[in-house]
Amino acid sequence: MLEVSQLTVRFDGTPALDGADLTVEDRSIHVLMGPSGSGKSTMLRAIAGLEAPESGEITWNRRSVLGVPAHKRGFGLMFQDYALFPHRNVAGNVAFGLRMQGLDSAIIRSRVDDVLELVGLPGYGDRSVGTLSGGERQRVALARTLAPRPRLVLLDEPLGALDRSLREHLLVEMRSIFNRVEATVLYVTHDREEAFTIADRVAIIRDGGIVADDTPEGLWRRPPDGWTARFIGLENLCAASALADLGVQPPSSTTTTGVIPPEAISLSPTASNAATVAGSHFRGGAYRIELDLGAGSMLVTWSPIGIESGTAARFDVDVTRVSWFED
Amino acid sequence: MRTRPWILLLAAVPAAFLAYFFVYPLVTILYTGLVPNGRFATSAFVEIVTNPAMRSVAWFTLWQAVLSTVLTVILGLPAAYVFARYRFPGRSLFRSLTLVPFVLPTLVVGVAFLAVLGPGSPFGVDLRGTIWAILIAHVFYNLAIVIRGVGVLWEQIDPHLEDAARSLGAGRWRVFREVTLPLLRPAILSSAALVFLFSFTSFGVILVLGDLHHSTLEVEIWRQATAFLRLDLASALAVLQLVGVTVILLLYGKAGKRMDGELPLRPSAEVARRPRTIGERLLITATLGMLGLIVVVPIAVMIARSLNTPTGLALTHYANLFDPPRASAVFVSPLDAIGNTLRFAVPAVIIAAGIGLMAGVVIVSARGRSGRIFDTVLMLPLGTSAVTIGFGFLVALDQPIDLRASIMLIPIAHALVAIPFVIRSTVPVMESVQHRLREAAAVLGASPRQAWREVDLPLVSRALAVGALFAFAISVGEFGATSFIARPATSTIPVAIFRLLGRPGTFGEAMAMAVVLMAITAVAAMGIESMRGSRSGGV
CATH class of the missing domain: 2.40.50.140 (Nucleic acid-binding proteins)
Known part of the structure; x- marks a missing residue:
């Protein structure tokens, strides 16, 4: 279970996160939704350990992770632009996290095959990432994030770079993948339909603070304020x-x-x-x-x-x- | 595209210039090495292999260049990182500062480090004649190549790649080794190849700081030709050096080609950010401190020692330049040297700008393979060492017409070295205005020639001015070729500095002269920086 309390991150004095609270239950898909500039990506980066908070606390199973550097947190992070390593092929990208764990190369190979199978790209290992389509890149990035079996999967607008029809298709597929591997997921997006389709719970972030946190239906039925109601599309x-x-x-x-x-x-x-x-x-x-x-x-x-x-x-x-x- | 006749005509001028003043002298050097006395003989080449002194020169040339390159890359990478990834007060000032050593004439670099590390050093050391002085000077001179060359690529590497690697369990060092370094490799390799090239053909620095204890191939060619009149041995050494230079240039070309590979490119403005942690601030401070130390201290000490007299700080040494107390028949007065330098610079700039512009138009117009080949051939003088060019003039240009006494010989040598800079300054601009604006002009009814005059010329003239300033800076500071072909009466400032250093009791005057040369170069460099503005140029 991930617990974030009173998290504050400042860039050059201006707060990007201002006392944000969030709890993500094990094996649930929690969406963090907010307009651009609301601090949702900063929240993700702070949880991943890539941004140092000024104050507040982040715990995993009630133990603080603030002193743990990014590479030892065991949290996977997937970027909107995928950030695939251009100097490695598909298998090399997916194997990266496994190699960092110092696993045996035979184990790595079979895990890479399994994960590529999971995301629907069996046999893609030898392909260069430069030759992949947008949807394929997205799947490789997902495979790379899931391969080391992270305790928590952080996704930053993972479908943001894709067109609508592909997005809807991959969204359903991602949900079933997360359920199959029983992943604990924090999913950042600005898109309401995406959030409502995949989420067990949706947290709304505004100006660096969490203003609502509920199930999609609860949010729709009981929006806490007018801004949130309008933001989720109530007219x-x-x-x-x-x-x-x-x-x-x-x-x-x-x-x-x-x-x-x-x-x-x-x-x-x-x-x-x-x-x-x-x-x-x-x-x-x-x-x-x-x-x-x-x-x-x-x-x-x-x-x-x-x-x-x-x-x-x-x-x-x-x-x-x-x-x-x-x- | 069909090659139009006027392009061929335009190509003929640079081609003829290059053939007569570059290819012909090189061929003559080869001939002199292989056919020393009218008969084919490999004795000069055999001597390089068998003579332990020659072998050690070749060996020293190689390992000092390797060491210089490694040190420059190690010190340059942190600075490249800091400039590429962080925004901080004084960033552009410090960035310009790193360029200063690179635009300084190599002889001035040698003199500056002689002031800091040589006899009478304010730090109480005397490293003259040691490898350390040479290495430090080479690092000083070449640091900008690594900072600029690697920095440009580093700015374009998506920081998300490093973040992704971190979240996949890689520690900072592992991220650098597994992600950053492989992505930077083409830029590191091509910068290293350039640093190696300049260290491999180093002349002024070695001559001043090596104190003849250490000699590179470049110095040895000069020594064998001018001191021992062993033209055959000098030619053989020049051929050996040319082979080395060719290998380096091929590696450089290969590294450059790999840079075209696709990278997730980002605009640099997005990537650089303010430092956030104490560690980041510390790294920036340490890097800037290192740069300040290595760039500012030698120049400051040189200026201080040019003002230092037995009776305290005074302009005595400068006054002596204008009223030399020990002028003699074999020795040009410093004032005359300054006059010579400026007199040679004018024709050198005109020739370089004229021929460079013609070559540029040809390169841009004759697109495709022939344009590329022409471009590559015209870059060759840049890779060839200055001493080889001067030596080539000496052995070749006595026939069919004896040009060796011509007053134009020195400007021609300078122009030869400067033409690649003019081309590199103008071609990117001409290529960028080529398509859209010309099409616009054509649609508005302008003939190709009118379009060139109305559209290209105004835009290109600025780039040409930059190239001309480069040519000016090169001409006033050129030492390797000039030292071969200058007579006492036609000595330039660098030659005069070297003579002053070699005479007892004129150390202060040598410093003063070096400061004068630095000032002239600095004016040209400031002109280049201000005209280029924020645009990152080709050189």
Whole structure:
């Protein structure tokens, strides 16, 4: 189990991480998600031992690793640009960590073959890394990271350099690989869909601090604040007064904002609230419907069929699905 | 692409110049070595092998060059690393500082270290005539080659590669050995080849600091030809040295070719960062301290000793240069030497710039194989030692026309050495403006010649000015070739310094003269730096 508490890292005086806390359970895939410049890569590098924190603590199984240099931590790190060694072939790259452990060359060879098999590149050992496609490079980098069987696998935007269709394919594959080798994973990304697809838990990082840490569903259902709600892609943020007009009352007088997940809005001719359809866009599988409530209020929902713009529509809101916060 | 006739015409001038002033003298040297008295004889070559004195010269030339190269690389790598990877106050100043020794004439380098490590040293040592003085001077002179050559590549190596190796369990030393060093290897090899080349053909430094206890092939060629008039032996030695130089240049070319291999390249701006740990700050401080010591101290001591007189600090030695108390018939007055130097520099610059520009246009226009061959051939004088060029002039240029008394001989020798610098300064610029801008000009209705005048020339003129300044700096500091072909009346500053060093009681004047030469060179070097700006040039 990895525990990070009150971690602070400064570059030239400006904090890149500012008192960040995070716990990664054994054999879980924990995603660290945040916008660029939020400190997520710095967090990863500090855990890997490549960046020295100014204060705070990092422990593995309750023992501090701060005094342990990067090469002795037993944490694997994979980079967005893969950082494959250009002077070594595929097998040479994958074998690197095993050689550092001083393993017998016969063992190394069989482990390299096993890992290349695992990532779906059997027989690629003799290939030069310069001849590989982007997806193949990604798999080699993953194989290199997993080969020494690290206690913790750190991944920094591992799919960031790939195009969308390949990304989705590899994401599912990576999840099954991590489950198969029972890896403990901390996965950094800025992409919500990627995070939600692979994560057991998602931590949200903002300005060097962790602002939320929950399961993907928990995060979607109970975002802790408006910024996080918007960041994970929730759109229907409404002032308490606007919600009151829809018959949705805030739980207390201090909660000023509510967010309605799109699936909590149901369209029906007999529903109690009226609106005008302002836009209707096909997004593969369903239509994204924009409802104009008048007075500048807009709500977004999904519908299996398209509705022409300008049409009057009626809708209900599932009150139990609305989450509230002071914002 | 079809070669146009005007290119052939333009190529003819540099080709003829090179043929008559470079190839012909070299062939004559070979002939003199093999056919000493009108008959074929290998006696001179046999003598090199059998004579223990000659054998030891060859052996010394080799091992001092190896040792100089190893030391320079060992000291240069940390500095290359520091400049490539860290940002700190005074970085560009220190970087420019490392270039200073390289632009200094080798004779000035020799004199500076004579001031520091020779008789009357402020440090109480006298290393004159020892290998140590020579090695230290060679390191001083060549450090910039390693710092620049390796540093440029180091800036482009993705630090993530090293981070990846660390997270895979490699300690710092292991990372350096298994990742950094293999990636830097082409740059280290090509820099080392250049350092080896310059140490292998070292002349001024050895002559001043070796005190004739130590002699390289270069010094021995000069000695055999000028002191013992053994032209056959000198020729044989020159041939031997040429073979050595060719081998080094081939290795250099091979190392350079491997640099083209693909690397995960990154813009350098991203890589360099401020130091964060105490260890990093310590490394930077130690490196800068080392550089300061090795670069600043010799120059400072030389200046101090040029001002040092029995009655305290004074400009006496400088005054003596203008009013020499011991001028004689066989000895040019220092003032005349300064005049000669500047008089020779002007035609040398004009010839080098003119021929270099013509050659550059040919290289850029005749793309492909023929352009590359032309480029390589024109680089040859750079690899050939200056003494060999001077010696070649001496043995070859008496016929068909006897040019040996010509006043133009010295500028021609200087131009020969300087042309490669003009080419290297201008060709990259001409190549970079070639495509887009010319196409733009053509689309706007400019003929090729108009396009050249309107687009290329203004851009190239700046690069040509840099090349001309290089040529000027080379001309004023050139010693090896000049020492062969200068007569007493046509002595230049370096020759005068060497004469002053050889005479009793003029040590201070020699220092003063070296400072004057350094000042002239420094002005040219500052011009080069300011005109090149931030652009990293070819040389």
